[in-house]
Structures are given as C-alpha cells and as structure tokens.
Amino acid sequence: MKELAGRLTALDPDAGAAVRVIAYFDRLAESRAGVEALVRGAAVLAGCPARLVDPERRVHVRVEADGTRRDAGPPPDPAWPSAPLSPGGAGVLRLERAGAGPGAVPAAPTGGETGPLGAAPSVVDAVILERAAAALRAVLDRTRGRAPADDPALVETLLDATAPEQARVHAARRLGLDPAAPARAVAPLNEQPRVISGLLPPGGLARAEAAPRLVHRSAADTGQRGDPARSGAADPAAERAGSRSGTGPPAERLGVGPAVPVLDLPRSWAEARTALRFTAEGTPQDPGPRVVYADELGGIALLADLVAPGSEPPADVRALETAAATTPWLPATLHAVASTASLRAAAAGINVHHSTLQDRLAHAEHLLGWSLRTPQGRLRLHLALTMRRLARP
Template identity: 30%
Template sequence: MQDLVGRLTALDPDASETLKVISYFDTLSAGGAGLDGLLRGAAVLSGVVAGAERRSRTTRYSPRGLLVTDTEIHRSLQRTTRSGSVWLERVGPPHANDEMILERLGLAVDLAEARRNPESALETALDSAAPADERAKALARLRVRPNAHVRLIATATEAPVMCAPSTVVPTRYGLVRATLDLTGDLPLTEPAGLGPRLSADRAPESWEGAVIAYRLTEPETPVVDATDIGALLILAQAYEPRTPHDDVRALARLDPRSADIVRVLVESDSVRSAAAALGMHHSTVQAKHESLTRALGYDPRSITGHARYIAAALLLRLTDPAWLVNSNHLQR
C-alpha cells in the first residue's frame, strides 16, 4: 500500500490522498485502535471535529486530539454503523476526502466493536482525556494494578510487536505504536522513545513523554529516554508543531552551513575555538556570528540567546514536516 501511494503521488494527487486515507485507517485497525483512537485519527485527517454515537453515548474529538464536550453538534456528514453512527463536523462545503474519511472511519469502528480486544484497553489506559474510572477499568482488563510501575514505549507502526500490550495510536506527530512495558527489560526495536516510569494510573503522562522522545530520535541516537530531556519536556509538551514559534521559524530559515556554524558557536567556549572547530578563519566566523545574530534576532552566544537557541533547536525537530516542506520561508 505504501509503495502504491508513493507511485501514484506524482500521477494523480487526488487518488494518492484517497489511498493515504485508506492506508491510515488500515494501519489503525491493524494496530487494534479503539473508538477514541479512530475518532482522533479522523479528526486529524479531516481537520475538523469527528464524532460517534454508540449505545446512546456520544464521543467527539478535535483535530488536536482533545475530547469535545460542548453540546452544539453540527453533523455536516454522517454515516450509520452497526452500533450507532459516526460523523464529521465541518462548517462550509465538504472537502475532497471527507466522504472517504467517514467511510473508512465507519468500517474501522465496526471492526473495533467486533473484536473489543486488549489493544483498545491499552488505548483507553493511556488516553489523558478519558475519565479516571474508565482508565482504571482498562487497566483491570490488562491485569495491571493502578499502582504498578510501568513505562510506555513509542515505536514506528510497522515495528515488530513486543511481548507486551501494544496498539497503534494517532498522535499530533502521526501514527505511533504504543507498548506497555511492565518489566523494564523489553528488547527495544530502534528507533524508540521511552516514557518515564510511573504508576500505571499515570500512563498518559508516560505516553506523552514517549511520543516526544520518539520524535527526537535520529540515527546517532536511535533510542531517546524522556527523562533525559529534563525540564525541556514541559516546553515540548506545550508546543504546537503546526504553528511554529518565531524562533523556530528563524532557525529553520538558515541554510545547512549556517545552521552548522551557529550550532558550533553555541557549543564552543569562544569564537576563536569555534573557528578552529569549523576550520575557518577567526575573522570570518566573527563576521558570520554577527550576521547570524541579525538573522536570528538574538545573540546565540549570550546567556539568554543560548537558552533560546537550545529551545528552538529542540522544537524545530518537533515541528510538523508539512510546514517544513511547504513553508515559503525555508531556503533549500
């Protein structure tokens, strides 16, 4: 499916987007996603609130993955399922893939309802928007005590499933496989993000840290532990990857050579030692330092500037790839 999507992208963009929708929901279903995960996925894909009514209970999620609780429901498109209905809440004319998203959502919800497996229990256990009593019931289905210490592991959706409860979850960074580590000695599939080890009733916190850690992996560091991120984890959790901060935008505008120079300037004790590390003349690096200060809007070697650079560099790695590709600000 992924190969077919790639081949069709250049030939027929609309058709490739349709196949991407199908592939997206197939991945969720294959990973055992439950109703909440499927609705979050539909909301992310469509960019509007997605909802479902099942056994007289209504559940709605926003594109940011948050539960929507207001009483006004605008069902622009709706589809009947075996146990109720699903819908999208778009104001204005429907988008090209709305019908396909709704169709695949309905099919996936029916499939999830048919199997009601432990994977959906894990999804509920790590959902911060789910009521505490529902998360407790989910942990009971997984035979995990609320005070047991666990750690969530984030890996690619296609990564081999470990010998532990696992499911595929939609996140603001795309689909990610979640694995509940009960022992602390699971063999890791790289790349992997490790959440902090917490009591099971705080599984959503561990999962959020694991997702951010996974996003920060790279070939040089294929496994990242959220506890190593320290206080920057709080900043990363608050960051919205689709609306980059001005400091992130400024850093993203730099060409690769300038980005390397500013990194070495920040890491070096002096401009002279930075010049030696870069193999450049001191006066050239000094001039580059001054131009970079103007481009960034701050001196990256000052105390405050150093902190701003470190934060911007971290958040740049969390920024939505679609923005990085489509932004007119970037110089390639």
C-alpha cells in the first residue's frame, strides 16, 4: 500500500493522500480501535478538530487537531464537512473546518502513530470522513448494539425486578444507558413504561421533550433548581408549573420515579406507578397535576397503600362525589382552595371574585358537612381530594 500511495502521489497528490488515509483507518479497524481513537485519527489526519455526535447512543466525542480530547467546542457550523454514520441516522462525524480548499499533501503516518498531516484538500476530507464514519459505525454497532432507542422488550427487562442482574445490565447497555449515571422510570397512563437518563432541563418535562431520544425520550444534561440528584422524565408534557396548576395541561398523565442507579430502576418503576395514581386529568371535573414526582410525595405516598383502586372510597370521598354530581363548579373550586396559600389566591386561580368564592365555600361546606376555612378543614379537604384520585379504578 505504501508503494501504491507513493506512485499515486507522483501522479496525483490527492489520490496518494486518499490511499494513505484508507490504509490508516484499515489498520485502526484491524486493531479494533475504539471510538475515541478513531475520532482522534480523523482530527489529526485532517489537521483540524473532529467531532462525533450520536444522540441516539449518547455518544459525544470531540478531539483537537493535536490529538487532545476536548468535548467542549463551538456550536456546529453547517459549513463544516460532515458524514452520517448511517443513512438517515442521527449520528454525525464532523471536521471543524469552515471551508475545504486545496492544501498541502499530507505525509503518510507510519507505525500506527498519528502525526499532524497539515491542511488537507477537500477530497481528502471526504475520504477521512467516509472511512472514519464506517469504522465508527462498526465499533458502535459492536459495542452499543443496534437496538432501537425505544425497544419495549429491553425497557421491560430493565424494569423487571425478577430479571437476572446480568440481563438488566445487558438491556441497559443496548439502550445506551450509562450505568454510572442516575436514571428515572416514567409511568404513563395506558402506555409503555419509559426510562430516561440525564438531568432535567429547567422547565422539566416539556423541555426534556425537545432533547434527543434515549429510551423513548432523553433529558438534557442540565440541572433543575440546582438539584444535582434530579434526573429527568420524558415525553409530551407541560411545564411543571402548568402541570401543577391545571393550566396548559400536558398531553398525558405521568408518574415519575426517583433518580436511582440503573440497576435499581425496578424500584423507581414501582414508585413511578404509585405516583401515577396521584395524577389527575387536569379538567374542571378532575382538577390536579398531570405529572407527579414520587420523590416529592413524602408521607402522602402512604395513602396509596390505604386506598386501593376501585375499592369503596372513604366517606369524605363519597361526600365529594355526591356534591360534585349536582354542583359542576365544585371540584375546581375545592382544588383551588386546597392547593393555594390563601382564599384570595384561590379566587384568582379560578377567575372569580373573592366574594363569589366565599359564597361557594358556604355552599360547599353545607354539602360536605365540614368547615373549609380552618387549617384542619383544608387538610381534610386536601386528603379527600387526594383519596378521590387514588380510589379510581
């Protein structure tokens, strides 16, 4: 190959350089080089930083022209030469060169060592990208698997407490989950379970929906409210504030488990399913949050063990149902009273005058049989509204 490259260089410098690039990546592939080594080879051969981003597999590697890995870099420039790892795939290898023009012909690396090759012509950039992308695809297929990011069977295995640990580790790797990173299980209503890894962005689930997919969805790696332990949950959902107030409701109800190590996800899944029971439709007849986080329930979660779905509801819940059947405004009004700091805030939340709310409270107290203007009465109301959700079949 060296002799052929030398002859071609005498005839066509670009062709000679391209042959040397092909030989170089063939050697790396034969030695089963890893992802970082391949990206480093592309960077050093091209004489400019190289960047691999594969959101589906949670891979981000950037290497400077001198071979130093430095993942932080400027935003991607559309003018950079690039190549997808596979047709239609999300993974892309880029050379951070604004324009590829004629340049010096590189000398061939020797002995498997990478050395700076100087500025390469655009044709050489194309060969570097093609050969490096093919080698990277082979490595990622071998080490990360070809499983789709939302494979239900793998997610089910990951969340199954009875599955062998080795099987759950294998499922996590196939799904691209980092065993060292925290993850959360997400329980949607009437849909497949979900798992996400990474920290929630500010704004919670709605912002997470815009991030790359991982296991159904993936959350961006930024914190929320400064809580480093808070990992994400994913899917179409409103901002957390909107979810809790009932305004701008998300597309579905979600219970979100606590952030745990990947192998402890069965526990997160169990708590996510419990949290789902505390969610509401967010409608006037079923007001309340559509998204509930298990680690924010505290002792209230114990109510889930006391009120079984479809069971005979407690007396206070029966009183609520009877009153709501004849008074359409009652559920939303009582939810506003139970979930706000003052009656004036409750009146503003449901867009009625303070005096109107006072009249409604008097009527509600008559229907329910207890006061709603004392701390004890509001606590009783809050528990009744919560148990109403828990008692649903």
